[in-house]
Amino acid sequence: MLYITGHTNPDTDSICSAIVLSYFMDGAPARLGKLNPETEFILKRFGIMEPELIKSAKGKELILVDHAEKSQSLEDLDEGKLIGIIDHHKVGMTTSEPILFISKPLGSTATVISELYFNNMMPYIGGKNKELKPDLAGLLLSAIISDTVLFKSPTTTETDKQLAEKLAKIANIDDINKYGMELLKAKSSVGKMSPEEIISLDYKNFDFNGKKIGIGQVEVIDVSEVEAKKQHIYKALEEKFKENYDLILFLITDIMKEGSEVLVVGDNKAFEKAFNTTVENNSTFLEGVMSRKKQVVPPLEKYYIK
Amino acid sequence: MLYITGHTNPDTDSICSAIVLSYFMDGAPARLGKLNPETEFILKRFGIMEPELIKSAKGKELILVDHAEKSQSLEDLDEGKLIGIIDHHKVGMTTSEPILFISKPLGSTATVISELYFNNMMPYIGGKNKELKPDLAGLLLSAIISDTVLFKSPTTTETDKQLAEKLAKIANIDDINKYGMELLKAKSSVGKMSPEEIISLDYKNFDFNGKKIGIGQVEVIDVSEVEAKKQHIYKALEEKFKENYDLILFLITDIMKEGSEVLVVGDNKAFEKAFNTTVENNSTFLEGVMSRKKQVVPPLEKYYIK
Ligand SMILES: [Mn+2]
Ligand SMILES: [Mn+2]
Numbered sequence A, B: 001m002l003y004i005t006g007h008t009n010p011d012t013d014s015i016c017s018a019i020v021l022s023y024f025m026d027g028a029p030a031r032l033g034k035l036n037p038e039t040e041f042i043l044k045r046f047g048i049m050e051p052e053l054i055k056s057a058k059g060k061e062l063i064l065v066d067h068a069e070k071s072q073s074l075e076d077l078d079e080g081k082l083i084g085i086i087d088h089h090k091v092g093m094t095t096s097e098p099i100l101f102i103s104k105p106l107g108s109t110a111t112v113i114s115e116l117y118f119n120n121m122m123p124y125i126g127g128k129n130k131e132l133k134p135d136l137a138g139l140l141l142s143a144i145i146s147d148t149v150l151f152k153s154p155t156t157t158e159t160d161k162q163l164a165e166k167l168a169k170i171a172n173i174d175d176i177n178k179y180g181m182e183l184l185k186a187k188s189s190v191g192k193m194s195p196e197e198i199i200s201l202d203y204k205n206f207d208f209n210g211k212k213i214g215i216g217q218v219e220v221i222d223v224s225e226v227e228a229k230k231q232h233i234y235k236a237l238e239e240k241f242k243e244n245y246d247l248i249l250f251l252i253t254d255i256m257k258e259g260s261e262v263l264v265v266g267d268n269k270a271f272e273k274a275f276n277t278t279v280e281n282n283s284t285f286l287e288g289v290m291s292r293k294k295q296v297v298p299p300l301e302k303y304y305i306k
Helices: A010-023 A038-044 A109-118 A135-146 A158-171 A176-188 A195-200 A224-228 A230-241 A266-274 A292-305 B012-025 B039-048 B109-118 B134-146 B158-171 B176-188 B195-202 B225-227 B228-239 B268-275 B292-305
Strands: A004-005 A026-032 A063-064 A081-087 A100-103 A203-208 A211-220 A247-254 A258-268 A283-289 B002-005 B028-031 B061-065 B081-087 B100-101 B205-206 B211-220 B247-254 B259-266 B283-287
Touching: A004 A010, A004 A211, A010 A026, A010 A038, A010 A063, A010 A109, A010 A135, A038 A135, A038 A176, A038 B247, A100 A109, A100 B158, A109 A135, A109 A158, A135 A158, A158 A176, A176 B176, A195 A211, A195 A230, A195 A283, A203 B283, A211 A292, A224 A230, A224 B225, A230 A247, A230 A258, A247 A266, A247 A292, A258 A266, A266 A292, B012 B028, B012 B039, B012 B061, B012 B109, B039 B134, B039 B176, B039 B283, B081 B109, B100 B109, B109 B134, B109 B158, B134 B158, B134 B176, B158 B176, B176 B211, B195 B211, B195 B228, B205 B292, B211 B292, B225 B228, B228 B247, B228 B259, B247 B268, B247 B292, B259 B268, B268 B292
Parallel strands: A004 A026, A004 A063, A063 A081, A081 A100, A211 A247, B002 B028, B002 B061, B061 B081, B081 B100, B211 B247
Antiparallel strands: A100 B100, A203 A211, A247 A258, A258 A283, B205 B211, B247 B259, B259 B283
8 A cells, every 4th residue: 555655743745745646646645743733724725634644654655755864754664665755855865775766956845746747747757647636736835835935935946936826726726925824824823832832843853974963943924922932942942852862953933034043952063163153042043044954954964974 | 067977887877878868958978987898889889979087076066877876976976066866776875955866766777868858858857858869869778778688687667678669769770689689798798808897897886884885797698708707806806805895796697597696705694694595605696686776785785774
């Protein structure tokens, strides 16, 4: 049985990409954790069921979407049969056999999947030539908006914008910006969440040369709600750090200001060197930094690998 | 400037894939070492110049073909800008940034490139919509034949056979089998070579969990020429082993018998466990084993990683 799954602490791109790709590949969409409020909002909006929660790769054929990093996947991934990866991140893992691997430096995995669809390339990746229904087009559009922060993130490409337009037409969404702001508000609604919940909303582990690094992120329109909880979030990060981490970063991204406050736990020196900055009171503000993938992971990885 | 290069100790698939992809991507084909006699025969046959030898990645944009393994690439790969990988091997490396990655479990990289061409997907990977000329079709066909050992290797897929037919028509080659036997003979002509030359014909390094493994292979129609030099080849392997290896394997593949004698230097225990066999007089015969990629690398990698 073929399962298609995104990463742990799933974001909208992971969930929506898994659902849409499953439709074309005749597989079952899966998730590795709880949906965040934004994704819940989107699935409700388009009337789509949440994917099945899976905890083991055993006996499963697997296609990974939206990650290529073992530390972000099922713990027993090697017990399953990995047949493909469809992604838009850096290549963060090796495999023991040749697989289908399609990755492009685009704004979201949903963009990669949309491009495959509009180019009639589903058969190329072993999928079926079917029509993209309005509800699934809505999911892909939502994932593009979410990952590119409504086209504001520096990861945004022309392809993301163009395919979003095409998807919006199919999904019958007249005003992408208006719909996008609704999404960002759903993403920003952290007021009632505990510090632990806020951290795990979008948290990813990395293995850089044997070092264990965690990077969480929350993207908000109005930082005041998160600001008010900053001390508690830091405490929770310190607690998490005890799980054998070398460094934990937590990005509080201000979508309007287009920059991120970074809370740093652990190897401050590494962070300061990698980003040529100084940490004061366990935090620093990085002007223009909105993307973990494009602006935070590469300098850190370079620092640790060299 | 964009360079497209295959792996060190280049084989026909690496060289031909680099040349053909360069044509579509407006890049320069490059090689990381001396051509083998088979590849020389092919380039002469179709009147194509050998690619430029490069020794450094510095200042270059790079697309890797036919490998996804740092230990098989330029030593200073990280000094260049890696923009893509087009391959058919296991994923053997990580990157620090998102790149274009197209890999499928097909018989050769030339098959992957042919499929992109026949599906009009060159623009999808950033290439141009041009016509494949007969000489370049001949190179792709030759690389498919070489990598699949004239469709005898267990790595061979239906796609390899189908696209070979299409390429043969464009290249004006009426009898694929007859042409294939010519190629295999050119590949087999090791009579005048030194043991060192025979070893380096098709030799690849791997890094399995920090262990340094070398795996060489020679594929011959008639094993008697290599058999006669076996003791000298083993001596040369022992010499090579001093370069800090943990294990070196050398496959003498009998194309007719469809199996390989394996010469083993170093960690015999690892080899015996991974392949459930016993080594006598530094060697063993593996029935049905013709593909390093599909039949030798995966069990070894599993042994070392776990
Ligand atoms: Mn994504
Ligand atoms: Mn190859």
